[in-house]
Amino acid sequence: MTETLSTHIRKEFPSLANTVNGYPVAFLDGPGGYQVPQTVIQAVDDYLINSNANVEGMFETSRKTDQMLKEARCAFADFFNCSSDEVIFGANMTTLNFSLAQALMREMTVGDKVIITEIDHEGNRGPWEQLRERGVIVEEAVVDTETCTLSMADLERKLSAGTRVVAVNYASNAVGTITDVKKVVKMAHSVGAFTIVDAVHYAAHRSIDVREIGTDFLFCSAYKFFGPHIGVMYAKKEVLSKLRPMRVRPQKSYPPDMFETGTLHHEGIAGAAAAVGFVADMGAKFGKQLNKTPESRGDTRRNRIVAGLIVFDEYEAELTQYLIKGLEKINKIKIYGPPTGHPRTSTVSFTYDGFTPYEVADYLGERGLSVWHGDFFAARLVERLGLRDQGGLIRVGIAPYNTREELTRLIDSLNDTAALKTFVSTKR
Ligand SMILES: Cc1ncc(COP(=O)(O)O)c(C=O)c1O
Numbered sequence: 537m538t539e540t541l542s543t544h545i546r547k548e549f550p551s552l553a554n555t556v557n558g559y560p561v562a563f564l565d566g567p568g569g570y571q572v573p574q575t576v577i578q579a580v581d582d583y584l585i586n587s588n589a590n591v592e593g594m595f596e597t598s599r600k601t602d603q604m605l606k607e608a609r610c611a612f613a614d615f616f617n618c619s620s621d622e623v624i625f626g627a628n629m630t631t632l633n634f635s636l637a638q639a640l641m642r643e644m645t646v647g648d649k650v651i652i653t654e655i656d657h658e659g660n661r662g663p664w665e666q667l668r669e670r671g672v673i674v675e676e677a678v679v680d681t682e683t684c685t686l687s688m689a690d691l692e693r694k695l696s697a698g699t700r701v702v703a704v705n706y707a708s709n710a711v712g713t714i715t716d717v718k719k720v721v722k723m724a725h726s727v728g729a730f731t732i733v734d735a736v737h738y739a740a741h742r743s744i745d746v747r748e749i750g751t752d753f754l755f756c757s758a759y760k761f762f763g764p765h766i767g768v769m770y771a772k773k774e775v776l777s778k779l780r781p782m783r784v785r786p787q788k789s790y791p792p793d794m795f796e797t798g799t800l801h802h803e804g805i806a807g808a809a810a811a812v813g814f815v816a817d818m819g820a821k822f823g824k825q826l827n828k829t830p831e832s833r834g835d836t837r838r839n840r841i842v843a844g845l846i847v848f849d850e851y852e853a854e855l856t857q858y859l860i861k862g863l864e865k866i867n868k869i870k871i872y873g874p875p876t877g878h879p880r881t882s883t884v885s886f887t888y889d890g891f892t893p894y895e896v897a898d899y900l901g902e903r904g905l906s907v908w909h910g911d912f913f914a915a916r917l918v919e920r921l922g923l924r925d926q927g928g929l930i931r932v933g934i935a936p937y938n939t940r941e942e943l944t945r946l947i948d949s950l951n952d953t954a955a956l957k958t959f960v961s962t963k964r
Contacts, residue, residue, distance in 0.1 A: 540822065541818075541822050541847060541851050541936065542851070542936070542937070542938075542939050544821070544822075545818065545936050545937050546937050546939075548573040548574055548575070548814075548937075549571050549572070549573050549574070549937050550574060550577070551563070551571045551572070552571065552937060555904065556901070556902075556903075556904035557902060557903070557904060558904075559903055559904025559905075559945075560904060561904045561906065562904060562905050562906065562938065562942035562945060562946065563906050563935065563937070563938070564905060564906055564907045564932045564933055564934070564938060564942065564946065565906040565907060565908050565933060566740065566760075566882075566883075566933035566934065566935040566938075567709045567737055567760070567883050567908065567912065567931060567933040568908050568912070568933070569759045569760060569765075570740065570759065570760060570761055570762050570763075570935055571762075571935070571937060572762055572763070572764070572807075572811075573762055573811075573814050575810050575813065575814055575817075576762055576763055576764070576807045576810045576811050576814060577807075578810070579806045579807050579809065579810035580764060580803045580804070580806055580807040580810075582806070583604060583802060583803045583806035583807075584803050586600065587600035587601050587604055587802075587806075588601075588802070588803075589601045590799060591605065591799075601802055604802070604805070604806050604809075605625075605800070605802070605805060606620070607809060608623075608625070608805045608806065608808065608809035609621070609623040609792070611808075611809040611812040611813065611837070612768055612770075612808075612809070612812060614812070614816075614836075614837045614838040614841055615739075615744065615756075615812050615815075615841055616744055616745075616746045616754065616770045617744070617745045617746055617747050617748070617838060618746050618747065618770050618772075619773065621773060621790075621791050621792050622746075622770055622771055622772065622773050622776075622791065622792065623768065623769075623770065623792060624768070624769040624770075624771055624791075624792045624795045624796060625766060625767070625768055625769075625792075625796060625800050625801070625805050625808075626766070626767045626768070626769060626795075626796065626800075627766065627767060627801070628757055628765065628766065628767040629659050629660075629734065629736050629755040629756070629757045629767040629769075630658075630659040630662070630663070630767075631767065632755060632767045632769045633659055633660060633663040633732070633734075633755060634662075634663045634666075635781060635782065635795065635797070636663070636732065636753060636769070636771075636781075636795075637663035637664055637666065637667060638781065638782055639779045639780060639781035639782070639795075640700070640701055640730060640779065641667055641670055641672070642779070642780050643700070643779065644667070644670070644672055644700050644701075645671075646670070646671030646672070647671065647672075647673065647698065648672050648673070648698055648699075648700045649672070649673045649674075649675060649696065649698045649699045649700065650664045650667055650672055650673070650674045650675070650699070650700060650701040650702075650703070651674075651675050651676070651677055651691065651694055651695065651699055651701070651702045651703070651724075651729075652664050652665065652674060652675075652676055652677070652703050653676060653677040653678075653679070653686055653691070653703070653704055653705060654676050654677065654678050654679040654686075654916045654917055654920050655679045655684075655685075655686050655705050655708050655713065655715065655914070655916075655917050656703065656704070656705040656734060656914070656916070656917075657705065657709055657710075657734060657736065657737075657912070657913050657914050658913045658914070658915055658916075659734065659736070659755075659913065660703050660704075660705060660732065660734040660755075661703070661916065663703075664701065664703050672700075673698075675694050676916070677690050677691035677694055677704075678690045678920075679917060679920055681920055681921055681922075683874060683875050683878070684708070684711045684713050684872055684873050684874050684917075684921075685713050685715070685874055685878060686704070686705075686713075686715050688716070688719065688720075688723075691704075691720065691723065692723055695723055695724065695726075695727050695729070696727060697727055697728070699724070699727050699728075699729040700728075700729055700730060701729055701730050701731075701732065702720060702721075702723075702724035702729050702730075702731050702732070703731075703732040703734070704717055704720045704731070704732070704733055704734070705733075705734045705737075706733050706734060706735040706737070706738035706744075706754075707735070707737040707738035707741065707742075707880075707881050707883075708737065708883075708914060708917065709736065709737040709883065709912055709913075709914055710883075710885060710911070710912050710914035710917050710918065710929065710931065711872050711873045711874070711883065711885050711914075711917070711929075712873050712874065712880045712881040712882065712883035712884065712885070713873065713874040713878065713879075713880060714738065714742070714874075714878075714879035714880055714881065716879075717733050717749055717751065718748065718749045718750065721733070721749055721750045721751045722750065725750065730752045730753070730775065731750075731751045731752050731753065732751070732752070732753045732754070732755075733749065733751045733753070733754040733755070734754075734755050735754050735755060735756045736755055736756055736757045736760055737760065737881065737883070738756075738881070739756035739757075739760060739761050740760050740761040740848075740881075740935070741845070741848065741849055741852065741881040741882065742845055742849055742881075743841060743842040743845040743846070744756070746770050746772075751770075751772075752771070752772045752775045753769060753770065753771050753772070753775075754769070754770040755767065755768070755769050755770075756768050758804070758807070758808035758811050761811060761815065762811040762814050762815070763804075763807050763808040763810070763811030763812075764801075764803070764804040764807040764808060764811075765804060766801050766804040766805060766808055768808065769795070771791060771792070771795065773791050776791045776792075776794070776795065777790060777791055777794075781794060781795050782797070783795075783797055784797065812841065815840075815841050815844040815845060815848075816837050816840035816841045816844055817840070817844070818844040818847060818848070818936070819839070819840035819841060819842065819843030819844030819845070819846075819847060820835075820840045820843070820844075822843075822844075822847045823840065823843025823844065823846065823847055847936075848936045851936055852881070852882035852934050852935070852936065853882065855882065855934045855938065855939075855940060855943060856880070856882040856884060856934055858940060858943055859884050859932060859934065859943050859946075859947070860884060862943065862944075862946075862947035863884065863886055863947065863950070865951075866888075866947075866950055866951055868888055868889040868890060868953070869886050869887070869888050869889075869950065870886055870887050870889070871884065871885070871886045872885050872886060872887070872921060872923075872929060873885060882933065882934035882935075883931060883932070883933045883934075884931070884932050884933075884934075885929040885930065885931045885932070886929065886930055887923065887926065887929060887930065888930065888950070891956065891960060892909075892926065892927040893909035893910060893926075893927045893928050893929055893930045894909050894910070894927050895956075895959075895960045895963070896909065896930045896950075896956070897909035897930055898959075898963065899949070899955075899956050899959045899960065900946065900949055900950075902959065903945070903949050905942075905945060905946050905949060907930060907931060907932050907946075908930075908931040908933075909927065909928060909929070909930050909931070910927065910928040910929070911923075911924070911928040911929070912928075912929075912931060932946065
């Protein structure tokens with residue numbers, strides 16, 4: 537099944553035909569952004585050729601734009617398992633989250649508390665940390681640095697009656713750890729706090745069910761799962777409709793429009809909807825070969841999306857184990873991530889004794905192996921792991937279009953210490 541998936545899927549991505557220094561490019565930088573299939577490119581193209589206009593005009597392209605936006609909201613409603621007026625589009629996750637923090641700030645007073653976490657990306661920390669300027673207390677739930685997991689006990693200890701917001705990460709873009717956000721939401725709601733879940737990294741790997749999690753708000757970014765560079769927010773209607781986000785006078789005062797300032801990135805949204813369609817198509821094509829889980833039964837788009845993500849996760853899990861085993865054999869490499877058995881994504885990070893992450897990524901990049909280095913904006917986690925001054929981590933992300941052969945190339949290159957040393961010595 538896995539071979540069929542990767543063989544089929546690779547044909548859909550024109551960028552995979554590119555080469556670097558004569559090497560076929562291996563995009564192992566997925567957590568920083570995925571490659572885009574032809575259907576997404578076509579949707580962006582098609583929008584710009586046939587529907588390009590602003591909204592709510594009495595002419596064809598404007599009507600088509602209205603229709604496209606409506607359909608895109610429905611696609612993301614299926615992606616999140618919510619209703620279409622709970623889907624909000626924006627520039628990116630970070631910008632949307634700053635706007636959300638601004639809106640929730642209007643509901644808070646001096647001395648109220650916000651809890652953020654050490655495992656979060658700065659996109660789910662910075663917007664909340666700025667509230668300190670308004671007298672809001674901001675506390676951090678700690679990460680267990682041995683296991684790279686969030687300490688639920690610490691989070692629970694920090695929750696109190698004055699806690700108004702808990703902002704938590706669903707899956708770490710730095711080390712791949714998946715956090716039990718349903719549990720966090722339950723704990724937060726028990727003290728009356730609003731919950732914000734950052735599913736930006738998670739969204740590419742497992743299906744999201746906001747009804748099941750129960751969160752008030754959740755974010756993802758389409759460019760992390762086959763789409764263009766836009767952010768998407770789920771906002772529970774009954775919660776958002778009571779807030780007062782910043783908006784201009786002619787803007788509608790009800791969800792979702794009340795949160796969407798200015799003209800949206802229409803072509804990006806058209807592409808994002810096509811990215812959801814791509815996941816669903818993969819579910820329809822390959823999901824049938826899976827054991828029939830309750831989620832993968834029935835031919836609705838929601839079920840196809842869930843099936844698609846199960847297919848991706850199974851494929852990635854197998855390759856993740858292959859990669860981890862290969863890296864473990866290189867004695868200068870130290871892997872940072874959750875313990876075996878803990879829920880995780882296919883993102884694997886490590887350090888290489890004797891070389892900085894920058895040097896290793898540079899060396900691999902010359903061989904057509906695209907990997908990230910640094911802190912990936914998960915700056916607090918990298919700091920807590922004691923790696924800030926050493927340049928952070930080297931991060932490999934496995935997407936459904938990656939193959940075992942690409943990982944073998946990566947492992948072989950990392951094993952080739954002589955070549956690495958020579959490469960680095962010419963640069964130092
Ligand atoms: C886990 C996580 N959260 C938030 C963000 C920020 O997303 P955006 O670039 O859409 O602001 C990223 C981006 O890398 C991320 O990986």
